[in-house]
Amino acid sequence: MGILxxxxxxxxxxxxxxxxHAAILFVLSVQPLRSESVPSNQFVSVDFIDESSMEELEEQSFEEVIQSRLNEQVANLAANEGAERSGDRRSSASEMQGLSQSVEAELRAMEKAEFERLASEQKEFDLAGVPNDGANDDIRTLTEWDKRYDGQxxxxxxxxxxxxRTLPVPGYKCQVAGTVSIVIKVSNDGRVxxxxxxxxxxxxxLGQPKLESEADNCIARAALESARASIFDAAVVETTEGRLNYRFLAQK
Structure with a gap:
């Protein structure tokens, strides 16, 4: 009885x-024909049953047949999803390469713009009031800046x-020689x-000493900037007071 x-x-x-299936084929047959074929991704899934497999299907229950069909559909969906993810990974790698090239181009543009800005400001670099000797007005790289402003x-x-630990030598452009003495206080971490x-x-x-105020003196500003950037060994004491002495030779 159960088999029946x-x-x-x-x-x-x-x-x-x-x-x-018959209803779907009927709907398709009554649609008007087009003069040109239009590509379409739509399709109708039609299952064909082989007569040789009828006996095997008859032995299976209705639930088993439906479950088998569902398993096939799930496998196909998983395969399609894996292919799409592979394509996404290739697209992601291409996007990352394009982003890297874009960032590099922006950095080069920023570097060029910075040197153009410095050139437009006549390369003052916190040395306002320093006499301009007219030499090497066109500075394009940091190497050229160092060669011009490193004095003895x-x-x-x-x-x-x-x-x-760090004792910077002032880079300056001064047309005078002289000495500068600076009183410093160093904290326990070694910074001034x-x-x-x-x-x-x-x-x-003529080589004669002449006193000038800090505001009007080129070498004083250069020495003060260098002193503030100096770093010494750390110590237990909170503050140590000392002195930095700079001797400048005139730029030519």
């Missing part, structure tokens, strides 16, 4: 499937219990927390 019920359910399912300077310091001009001596064209 299973066969009856199977044939009912087959009848419904064939009826649906000696640096010495007095700081009890501390050794220097305070720097003040203690004494400035400049020499005129």
């Amino acid at each position: 019920v299973s066969r009856r359910q199977f044939w009912v399912a087959m009848t419904i499937t064939l009826a649906l 300077v000696t640096v010495s310091y007095i700081l009890e219990g501390r050794m220097h 927390s305070s720097a003040k001009i203690f004494d400035v001596t400049v020499f005129d064209a």
Whole structure:
């Protein structure tokens, strides 16, 4: 009795499937024909049953047949999704390469714009008021800047219990020679927390010493900037007071 019920359910399912297919074919047949074929991705899935497999299908229950069809559809969907993900990975790699090239181009443009800005400002670099000798007005690279503004300077310091780690030599463009003494306070981490001009001596064209104020002195500004950037060894004490001494030779 159970076998007859299973066969009856199977044939009912087959009848419904064939009826649906017939209805779809009828709708397609009554549509008007077009003069040109239009490519389309739409399709109708039609299942064909081989007579040789009828006996095997008859032995299966209605639920088993439906489950088998569902498993095939799931496998096809998984395969399609894997192919789409592979294409997405290729697209992502191409996008990353394009982004890298775009960033590199922007950095080059920023570098060029910065040098153009510095050139338009006559390369003052915090040395406002420094006489312009008219040499090498067109500075395009940092290497050219270093060659122009590195002068002959000696640096010495007095700081009890501390050794220097970084002792910058001032880069400057001054047409005078002289000495600058700066009083500094160094914190326990080794950085300069305070720097003040203690004494400035400049020499005129005849080599005679001449006192000038800090605001009007080129070498004083250069020494003060270098002193603030100096770094010494760390120590347990909170603050150590000392002195930095700079000796400048005139630029020619």
